Amino acid sequence: MNRYDAIIIGTGQAGPSLAERLAGSGMQVAVIERGRFGGTCVNNGCTPTKTLIASAYAAHMARRAADYGVESGAVKVDMPQVKARKDALVERSTSSLEKWLSTLPNVHVFRGQARFIGSRTVAVGAETLTAERVFIDVGGRPYVPELPGVRQVPYLTSESMMDVDFVPAHLLIVGGSYVGLEFGQMYRRFGSRVTIIEMAPRLVHREDPEVSEAIRDILAAEGIEIRLDARCLALESAPEGVRVEVDCSVGAPSVPGTHVLLAVGRAPNTDGLGLREAGIETDAHGYVKVDETLATSAQNVYALGDCNGRGAFTHTAYNDYEIVADNLLNGAHRKVSDRIPIYALFTDPPLGRLGRTEAEARQEGYDILIGRMPMTDVARARERGETQGFMKVLVDARSKQILGAAILGVGGDEVVHSLVDAMYGHLPYTVVQHGVRIHPTVSELIPTMLGELAPLKQG
Ligand SMILES: Cc1cc2nc3c(=O)[nH]c(=O)nc-3n(C[C@H](O)[C@H](O)[C@H](O)COP(=O)(O)OP(=O)(O)OC[C@H]3O[C@@H](n4cnc5c(N)ncnc54)[C@H](O)[C@@H]3O)c2cc1C
Numbered sequence: 306m307n308r309y310d311a312i313i314i315g316t317g318q319a320g321p322s323l324a325e326r327l328a329g330s331g332m333q334v335a336v337i338e339r340g341r342f343g344g345t346c347v348n349n350g351c352t353p354t355k356t357l358i359a360s361a362y363a364a365h366m367a368r369r370a371a372d373y374g375v376e377s378g379a380v381k382v383d384m385p386q387v388k389a390r391k392d393a394l395v396e397r398s399t400s401s402l403e404k405w406l407s408t409l410p411n412v413h414v415f416r417g418q419a420r421f422i423g424s425r426t427v428a429v430g431a432e433t434l435t436a437e438r439v440f441i442d443v444g445g446r447p448y449v450p451e452l453p454g455v456r457q458v459p460y461l462t463s464e465s466m467m468d469v470d471f472v473p474a475h476l477l478i479v480g481g482s483y484v485g486l487e488f489g490q491m492y493r494r495f496g497s498r499v500t501i502i503e504m505a506p507r508l509v510h511r512e513d514p515e516v517s518e519a520i521r522d523i524l525a526a527e528g529i530e531i532r533l534d535a536r537c538l539a540l541e542s543a544p545e546g547v548r549v550e551v552d553c554s555v556g557a558p559s560v561p562g563t564h565v566l567l568a569v570g571r572a573p574n575t576d577g578l579g580l581r582e583a584g585i586e587t588d589a590h591g592y593v594k595v596d597e598t599l600a601t602s603a604q605n606v607y608a609l610g611d612c613n614g615r616g617a618f619t620h621t622a623y624n625d626y627e628i629v630a631d632n633l634l635n636g637a638h639r640k641v642s643d644r645i646p647i648y649a650l651f652t653d654p655p656l657g658r659l660g661r662t663e664a665e666a667r668q669e670g671y672d673i674l675i676g677r678m679p680m681t682d683v684a685r686a687r688e689r690g691e692t693q694g695f696m697k698v699l700v701d702a703r704s705k706q707i708l709g710a711a712i713l714g715v716g717g718d719e720v721v722h723s724l725v726d727a728m729y730g731h732l733p734y735t736v737v738q739h740g741v742r743i744h745p746t747v748s749e750l751i752p753t754m755l756g757e758l759a760p761l762k763q764g
Contacts, residue, residue, distance in 0.1 A: 307413075307434045309335045312427055314419040314578075315442035317344030318622035319609035319629075321406055323440055326630045328411035335436065336412055337419040337429050342403035344444050345611075346619040349464045352398055354487055355651060356391040361494035362653055372690055382495045388470040395467075419443075421583035424603045440629065441585075441593060441601070441608040442622070443578060445571040452479075454540035458547050461566040463488070472496045473564040477549050479538060480568035481508040481531065483650050486520065488566060490652050493529050500530040500560050502551055507533060509650065513663045515695075516656065516711050523652070523693050532560060540565060573612040588614065597640040599629055615641050618648055645728050649718035654680070654694045657721030660709030660728060663699065663761065672702040674758040678750055680714035685745040691715040696750070698724065698734075700758055705733035716747045723748045734758075 310332035313320045320336060321343075328334045341348045360382075370377040407414045417430040426435040447462035449455065461469070463484050472495050478485045481503030493499040501508070501524070507517040508524075508531065521531055535551035542548070546563035575591045586594045586602040592614030599607045599615075607629055610622035624644055631637035650656040666673050680686040680694045694714035701708050707728050712721045727737050734755050742749040 306426075307335065307432060309333045309413070309434060309436040311335070311438045311440065312337065312419075312425070312434055312436040313440045313442060314427065315344060315444060315574075315610070315612075316342045316402065316406065317442050317444045317610050318346050318619045319626035320344075320440065320442040321402060322623065323442075323609070323626045323630055324406060324412050325409060326626075326634065328409055330634055332411065334412050335415060335434050336406060337415045337417065337427065337434075339416070339418045341399050342406065343399045344442075345446075346622075347398045347402065348395055349467055351619055353391045353395050353467055354463075354491075356394050357387065358487065358491050358651055358653070360387040360390065361491040364496075365494045365653065369690070382472060384472055384495065385470045387495070391467075418577070420577065421579035421585070424583045425605060438605045438607070438633075441575075441578070441606065441612060442610045443574040443612045444622075445573045445611045447567065448570040448572040449567055450538075450569055452538050452540055453550075455567075458540040458542055458565070460540065460547075461564060463566075463568060466566060473562075474498065475500070475545065475562040475564070477502060477547065477560055477562035477565040478568055479549060479565060480570070481505070481533070482511075482568070482570075483509065485566070485568035486524065487651050488568065489529055490524060490527065493524075493527050498528075498530075498562075500532060500562060502532045502535045502538070502549055502560060504535055504538065505533065509656075511662070512656070512658070513697075513711065515697075516713060519694060519713055520650075520652065520656065523654070526693075571611065571617065573614070575612055590614070595641075597642055598632055599625055599641060616644075620647070645725060647721065647725055649721070651718065654691060654714045655716075655718040656694075657712040657717035657719070658710070659721045659724055660707065661699065662709060662711075666699050666708045667763075671699075671708060673708065673761040674700040674702050675761040676700070676754040676756075676758045678754045678757075680747075683714070683747050683750050685747050685749075686715050688745060689715055696720075696754055698751070698754055698758075699761070700734045700755070702760070705735060706731055707734050707737070712747075714747060720747045720751070723751055 311327050312335045314337050316338040324334050324336050367380045415429045419427050419429050422428050425439050475498040476492050478501045481501045489499045489501045539550035543561045545561050547565045548561045550559045573591045584603045593608035595613045609625035628639040647659045676698045678696045681692045686692045696712045698710040699708040738752045738755040
């Protein structure tokens with residue numbers, strides 16, 4: 306039996322930093338990884354998709370060159386080269402992480418599938434490890450629904466998309482949410498015909514309807530076909546490759562294409578981990594149940610990152626590490642509920658989202674003031690020739706505090722941060738409104754928008 310102070314399962318976005326912090330405090334730390342170091346974000350998520358999106362943006366802007374008075378020839382996308390650029394970035398990140406972790410003092414790296422055989426005892430290969438504390442950071446994988454035909458027809462997921470080095474003639478994407486939309490716009494710009502098929506009546510249905518509609522318009526303007534209300538989905542082979550039965554309320558009942566990407570959500574990697582044997586409870590979807598400090602139902606066992614269902618982003622997984630490390634090592638009392646939701650959809654233009662949607666703010670009973678501004682009113686957006694989208698901010702009329710924001714427009718993923726500190730600081734919006742900002746930027750219009758707040762009409 307190998308005894309440690311801590312065992313960390315998974316090297317995603319929480320595990321490696323936690324290993325360094327614990328080892329730095331003198332603990333002996335075992336780290337177990339069954340796949341590529343860095344987990345989803347580095348290998349199949351943020352890093353590769355944002356790298357591919359950059360290539361797609363270059364192709365898009367090259368096609369738009371004439372709008373800027375620039376001549377360019379016919380635009381050709383070299384997919385093997387696009388993929389090679391992505392692979393090089395991913396390889397650099399994963400191998401440097403593996404090297405760094407493997408050489409950290411007090412850290413002992415084990416490769417293989419971890420499985421609990423007791424509450425704080427874990428088997429990996431032929432080894433049995435035990436520790437005072439165990440940290441589960443096993444992340445998730447693409448969820449594959451049991452659609453009729455799914456076992457007969459080849460399909461792609463966000464993971465297998467990473468191996469694609471060609472431009473599919475007609476890519477069908479089942480799922481009109483964050484992952485599906487990013488791939489959809491990317492492949493349209495690479496030159497594919499793209500059809501996005503969504504079961505809900507609108508895209509990114511967790512967002513406010515006006516955000517969904519604006520995104521739909523932006524994608525449709527690029528020639529992306531969108532099928533909403535697609536219920537009773539089924540896959541079948543077709544002469545061109547694959548056909549998705551959609552049973553839409555409008556239009557043809559099935560959509561043929563050459564390839565299909567299933568982008569309908571994620572499932573936690575908690576099966577096969579022996580959680581029950583360790584007395585670690587999960588919810589009906591397999592997410593590890595945690596309290597506000599990310600402690601599980603088993604003593605001294607914590608779950609961090611996507612597998613605890615309290616976040617689905619790299620920054621939330623990393624924040625989980627910060628909460629756990631600060632509480633354990635510094636005697637802090639940090640809680641996961643102290644975190645304000647913030648994320649982006651990396652379409653072009655991106656959507657930066659902060660705090661509550663309108664529906665959430667209404668449900669919580671706030672007396673809401675709203676500020677809106679189309680991106681056509683933003684000088685920087687006009688100068689850049691990128692005026693799609695709009696910004697909006699919600700404010701509590703009583704406390705004057707910011708409730709949430711959606712910035713769909715050029716730089717929206719960055720601009721949204723200019724409101725987050727005011728929310729963390731519980732500042733009245735007037736503090737932001739009265740601050741002077743750089744001209745010409747998109748951010749400079751945030752104070753203007755806050756100066757034009759009006760009561761939200763109840764709808
Ligand atoms: C296509 C796509 C794009 C994304 N883009 C973004 C983005 O732009 N911004 C953003 O913030 N987030 C993005 N995400 C989400 C982000 O990747 C995840 O939220 C993040 O990686 C979660 O980190 P994690 O530490 O929870 O788990 P993961 O990164 O999934 O890491 C878990 C690790 O645990 C290992 N593991 C699992 N089970 C075991 C076991 N039994 N034994 C040993 N090892 C095990 C896995 O091999 C893996 O390395 C994206 C996700 C996808 C799919």
